[in-house]
Amino acid sequence: MKPHHALACVPVLFAVAGVLWGNRVQPFILGLPFFMAWTIAGVLLTAVVMALVYRLDPANRQEEDGQEQEHRR
Amino acid sequence: MNIASIVILMPLAVAAWAGLRGRRGHAMDLVQWSIGGRGFSGLLVFMLMAGELYTTFTFLGASGFAYGHGGPALYILVYTCLAFVLSYWLLPQVWRFARRHGAMTQPEVFAKVFGSAPLGLVVAAVALVALVPYLVVQMKGLGLIVEITSYGALSPTAAVWIGASVMTLYVSVSGIHGSALTAVVKDILVLAVCAFLGLYLPWHYDGGIGEMFRHIEAARPGFLALPAHGMNAVWFLSTVALSSLGMYFWPHAFSAVFTARSERSFRKNAVVMPLYALVMLLAMFAGYAAVLQVPGLQGGQIDLALLKLSLQTFDPWFVGVIGAAGMLTAIVPGSIMLISASTLLARSLYQPLRPACTDAELVRVTRVAAPLLTLLAVGLTLQGGSSIVALLLMGFGIVTQLAPSLLLAMLGRPFVNRHGAMAGILVGVAFVAFTVVTGTGLRHWWPEAPAWVKELNTGVVGLGLNAVALVLVSRLTRRAGDTGARLP
Numbered sequence: 001m002k003p004h005h006a007l008a009c010v011p012v013l014f015a016v017a018g019v020l021w022g023n024r025v026q027p028f029i030l031g032l033p034f035f036m037a038w039t040i041a042g043v044l045l046t047a048v049v050m051a052l053v054y055r056l057d058p059a060n061r062q063e064e065d066g067q068e069q070e071h072r073r
Numbered sequence: 074m075n076i077a078s079i080v081i082l083m084p085l086a087v088a089a090w091a092g093l094r095g096r097r098g099h100a101m102d103l104v105q106w107s108i109g110g111r112g113f114s115g116l117l118v119f120m121l122m123a124g125e126l127y128t129t130f131t132f133l134g135a136s137g138f139a140y141g142h143g144g145p146a147l148y149i150l151v152y153t154c155l156a157f158v159l160s161y162w163l164l165p166q167v168w169r170f171a172r173r174h175g176a177m178t179q180p181e182v183f184a185k186v187f188g189s190a191p192l193g194l195v196v197a198a199v200a201l202v203a204l205v206p207y208l209v210v211q212m213k214g215l216g217l218i219v220e221i222t223s224y225g226a227l228s229p230t231a232a233v234w235i236g237a238s239v240m241t242l243y244v245s246v247s248g249i250h251g252s253a254l255t256a257v258v259k260d261i262l263v264l265a266v267c268a269f270l271g272l273y274l275p276w277h278y279d280g281g282i283g284e285m286f287r288h289i290e291a292a293r294p295g296f297l298a299l300p301a302h303g304m305n306a307v308w309f310l311s312t313v314a315l316s317s318l319g320m321y322f323w324p325h326a327f328s329a330v331f332t333a334r335s336e337r338s339f340r341k342n343a344v345v346m347p348l349y350a351l352v353m354l355l356a357m358f359a360g361y362a363a364v365l366q367v368p369g370l371q372g373g374q375i376d377l378a379l380l381k382l383s384l385q386t387f388d389p390w391f392v393g394v395i396g397a398a399g400m401l402t403a404i405v406p407g408s409i410m411l412i413s414a415s416t417l418l419a420r421s422l423y424q425p426l427r428p429a430c431t432d433a434e435l436v437r438v439t440r441v442a443a444p445l446l447t448l449l450a451v452g453l454t455l456q457g458g459s460s461i462v463a464l465l466l467m468g469f470g471i472v473t474q475l476a477p478s479l480l481l482a483m484l485g486r487p488f489v490n491r492h493g494a495m496a497g498i499l500v501g502v503a504f505v506a507f508t509v510v511t512g513t514g515l516r517h518w519w520p521e522a523p524a525w526v527k528e529l530n531t532g533v534v535g536l537g538l539n540a541v542a543l544v545l546v547s548r549l550t551r552r553a554g555d556t557g558a559r560l561p
Contacts, residue, residue, distance in 0.1 A: 008158050008161070008162075011154060011155060011158055012155060012158070015151050015154075015155065015310075015313065016310065018151075019299065019306045019309055019310055020306065023144075023298050023299045023306060024298050025144075025290050025294070025295060025296075025297045025298045026290075028283065028286065028287070030283070031281070031282055031283020031284075031286060031287075032282070032283070032286060033144070033286050033290070033297035033298065034298070035144055035147065035297065035298045035299070036144075036147060036286075036297065039147045039150050039151060040150075040351070040354065042150075042151065042154065043150055043154050043347050043348070043350060043351060043354075044347075044348075046154040046155075046157065046158065046347040047344060047345075047347040047348050049158075050157065050158065050161060050343045050344040050347065051344045053161065053343075054161075054340055054341070054343075054344050057340070059165075059337075059340070060337060060340060
């Protein structure tokens with residue numbers, strides 16, 4: 001378990017938290033119902049988390065040439 | 074022929090032209106035809122995968138679901154995002170394994186991971202059983218979209234035949250190269266149409282997105298969150314779990330994986346795809362705009378919300394543009410499914426049963442299988458029967474049963490072997506098929522179950538039974554020195 005593996009749990013936990021605590025219409029956030037705003041925040045968070053994972057993952061440090069070496073898990 | 078029909082058919086002609094051009098510069102052997110010679114760039118792989126994501130179901134289904142059910146529709150955004158997270162680790166491994174072992178179809182991957190040819194046959198059968206309804210979903214959607222947006226000038230039957238012919242034509246000539254090029258045409262058009270509808274409709278009818286949601290909340294308090302019963306939190310999370318696990322276990326998703334030149338494209342896609350998924354939110358906005366404007370659509374009719382609202386809002390020529398976008402959302406994913414299904418039929422059902430056949434013979438089988446499968450799908454579509462959602466749920470419930478064994482094998486632990494994989498898949502698929510055929514669910518067999526159990530998605534229950542059978546049978550049949558299945 002590397003740090004970037006643990007990061008992958010963040011979007012999952014965020015989604016679960018959204019259902020447990022974020023499931024309401026009020027208050028509106030930027031005009032959006034609260035649950036929808038939470039979900040959209042989750043989408044953006046996923047993109048950020050995956051970008052971080054991409055940066056941290058040693059597998060992405062090799063040259064891109066189709067002959068990439070196997071990365072250790 | 075009215076103006077709308079002409080506008081609908083024009084992008085189709087462009088798509089057909091692009092599809093036929095895809096062949097240029099490639100000798101069309103099976104590897105080129107089916108998986109692009111494993112040489113697609115990251116951008117093309119992105120287009121193919123995004124193309125698979127935005128099907129008729131997302132175009133009509135996401136907006137219709139938003140219209141009919143409100144808050145629960147957001148599950149679509151959540152599950153796709155979580156599927157992208159899973160894809161970051163799953164797809165590179167599948168890609169590497171397939172490349173090393175020369176696998177071109179999903180059943181081949183299973184057969185080789187678990188070292189069992191019979192398992193390959195079972196997976197091939199399961200994959201086909203799930204794919205054909207999905208193909209029918211696209212055809213049904215296509216008929217519906219074209220009929221409505223052409224103001225009835227093109228009948229659903231005519232639309233299905235036209236769409237199916239174009240699709241089969243460019244699939245036969247250019248294979249996956251054709252799908253990739255038409256995916257580019259489609260994505261641009263669908264993106265533009267969804268963005269416009271999602272922003273314009275709320276502005277036009279309510280004076281803005283925030284105003285629209287305030288109006289909905291005033292008219293139907295709580296509609297924009299999850300209800301306490303029915304599609305509640307338990308339903309939401311179990312459906313998200315099922316769908317995010319299942320999304321990349323569609324056989325055609327594997328085909329798209331095999332086209333990639335480099336495994337890094339999948340990891341890049343996992344970063345970009347969530348942002349692209351926001352386009353679906355815009356389709357949902359159009360659905361929410363319809364809540365107060367075209368009230369009263371019930372049951373399967375909710376799929377028509379976006380189209381009905383468009384009809385009463387726009388000039389015919391623009392309705393035609395929407396129809397064209399809708400038609401492409403059916404044809405492009407449909408073509409990828411068709412290629413995947415016919416390759417699967419040839420490589421994973423025909424070849425194992427006739428080991429002596431030559432490569433040339435296989436190519437012929439694939440080329441004959443594509444139009445035959447199209448005919449089957451068109452036949453099933455025109456015959457009528459189940460609604461779009463019922464078909465899709467069945468396909469999803471079945472195809473997700475392939476996930477547990479491969480995911481556990483991916484972890485590289487000697488938990489699972491071929492007997493376990495076989496038992497798990499059979500148990501899971503049998504359970505889902507039984508609930509679909511008999512129309513029953515947990516609430517029928519276990520009426521005194523706690524309320525939250527009854528709200529679980531049936532596919533998730535099948536998945537649970539599948540996992541239990543998988544681990545139990547693997548344990549019972551384990552022999553000393555058995556290392557279990559491993560990936561890669």
